[in-house]
Amino acid sequence: MSSSSSSSTASKKYKINVPCTSANIGPGFDVCGIALSKSLSLIVTIPLQQPAETTLPKIIYTGLDSDNVPLSPYRNLLTRVALYVLRSHDITSFPSGVLIEAHNEIPFGRGLGSSGAAVIAGVLLGDLLGNLNLPKSRLLDFALMVERHPDNVTAALEGGFVGSYLRELSPEDMSAASIPLAEVLPEYPPDAGPDWGKDPPLPPKGIGHFVKFGWAKEIKAIAVSPRFELATAKARGVLPESYSRKDMIFNLQRLAVLTTALARSPPDPDLIYDAMGDRVHQPYRMTLIPGLPKILTTLTPTSHPGLLGICLSGAGPTILALATHNFESIAAEIENIFKSEGVEVDWSLLEVDERGSTVEETQ
Ligand SMILES: Nc1ncnc2c1ncn2[C@@H]1O[C@H](COP(=O)(O)OP(=O)(O)O)[C@@H](O)[C@H]1O
Numbered sequence: 132m133s134s135s136s137s138s139s140t141a142s143k144k145y146k147i148n149v150p151c152t153s154a155n156i157g158p159g160f161d162v163c164g165i166a167l168s169k170s171l172s173l174i175v176t177i178p179l180q181q182p183a184e185t186t187l188p189k190i191i192y193t194g195l196d197s198d199n200v201p202l203s204p205y206r207n208l209l210t211r212v213a214l215y216v217l218r219s220h221d222i223t224s225f226p227s228g229v230l231i232e233a234h235n236e237i238p239f240g241r242g243l244g245s246s247g248a249a250v251i252a253g254v255l256l257g258d259l260l261g262n263l264n265l266p267k268s269r270l271l272d273f274a275l276m277v278e279r280h281p282d283n284v285t286a287a288l289e290g291g292f293v294g295s296y297l298r299e300l301s302p303e304d305m306s307a308a309s310i311p312l313a314e315v316l317p318e319y320p321p322d323a324g325p326d327w328g329k330d331p332p333l334p335p336k337g338i339g340h341f342v343k344f345g346w347a348k349e350i351k352a353i354a355v356s357p358r359f360e361l362a363t364a365k366a367r368g369v370l371p372e373s374y375s376r377k378d379m380i381f382n383l384q385r386l387a388v389l390t391t392a393l394a395r396s397p398p399d400p401d402l403i404y405d406a407m408g409d410r411v412h413q414p415y416r417m418t419l420i421p422g423l424p425k426i427l428t429t430l431t432p433t434s435h436p437g438l439l440g441i442c443l444s445g446a447g448p449t450i451l452a453l454a455t456h457n458f459e460s461i462a463a464e465i466e467n468i469f470k471s472e473g474v475e476v477d478w479s480l481l482e483v484d485e486r487g488s489t490v491e492e493t494q
């Protein structure tokens with residue numbers, strides 16, 4: 132326990148750590164996600180005794196994109212999600228005197244699950260501040276009321292390589308789960324008191340279901356991120372409403388093979404490369420990401436030994452290449468193709484994070 136000597140300022144500190152994620156992995160649109168080794172972390176200091184004066188949480192950000200984050204707890208995504216969890220448990224306001232120090236390594240709007248990580252961090256923050264001890268399945272329900280595709284949030288919460296689906300809801304549950312996001316996460320006015328607004332819509336129970344797949348230890352992920360943001364909402368907006376039977380079968384066949392192929396040691400590059408093909412989201416997103424068609428066709432396990440497969444990370448624009456070696460030359464080739472389209476990039480070599488999200492008491 133971390134406590135200062137004076138009893139009036141005695142406090143406990145906790146660290147919440149949430150990994151970034153790469154969703155889809157080719158054919159698994161809105162199904163698969165991998166937790167990777169960059170994270171959003173929060174150090175949360177909570178006074179042991181509530182101060183006499185009521186104060187909102189103080190938020191401090193460091194790290195990537197920290198200049199672009201609202202610091203009002205009524206505007207910030209983390210704290211709005213936490214307040215949703217608290218209000219859903221009849222706790223109408225934040226405890227007073229809380230300090231939240233966020234450190235972010237996940238670039239915003241690049242397809243590495245920054246919003247999914249923020250939503251999971253917010254749910255864990257609400258659970259901590261309300262002393263709720265919610266089980267993982269309930270934490271996921273709250274996250275899914277905010278981020279409505281399960282791939283990023285499930286992988287961020289659970290860690291590793293995960294497949295997930297949403298339970299078919301009863302008509303009554305369906306009406307709760309399809310409430311507009313603005314009602315789940317209202318923009319609280321600056322002077323919002325404990326009685327502000329109506330009761331939040333509670334999530335139906337057991338919305339998300341998942342299974343953790345195996346992952347061959349020698350497989351690493353090269354993430355090449357263009358220096359521009361692509362909002363997930365915009366990249367979902369270009370997708371069609373329906374697909375041909377041929378394209379659905381194309382993806383289902385590959386997905387079934389891929390989930391086992393990535394667990395096998397040593398990995399089979401030709402099998403994985405083919406199994407990472409996709410006809411559901413990548414073809415439609417090519418107009419938003421210059422260089423994507425060339426990247427997906429130029430690099431192969433034959434041209435670049437060590438490469439296993441290549442895909443758009445989440446909704447993009449980051450490219451995810453799975454590989455066992457020759458990481459620099461694979462990244463350099465992707466970087467050159469982007470450069471030829473006038474796009475600058477940053478790249479990093481990431482490991483799979485098997486731990487998922489953690490909450491620990493700290494000093
Ligand atoms: N740590 C964070 N704190 C607050 N807001 C965040 C955080 N991370 C992401 N966001 C919000 O989520 C947006 C990005 O979400 P999205 O378009 O889904 O892209 P991504 O692929 O990175 O998840 C950011 O512009 C920001 O508004």
Ligand SMILES: N[C@@H](CCOP(=O)(O)O)C(=O)O
Binds near residue numbers: 444
């Ligand atoms: N399945 C979603 C995943 C979005 O991931 P993000 O990291 O880009 O937010 C999609 O492809 O739209």
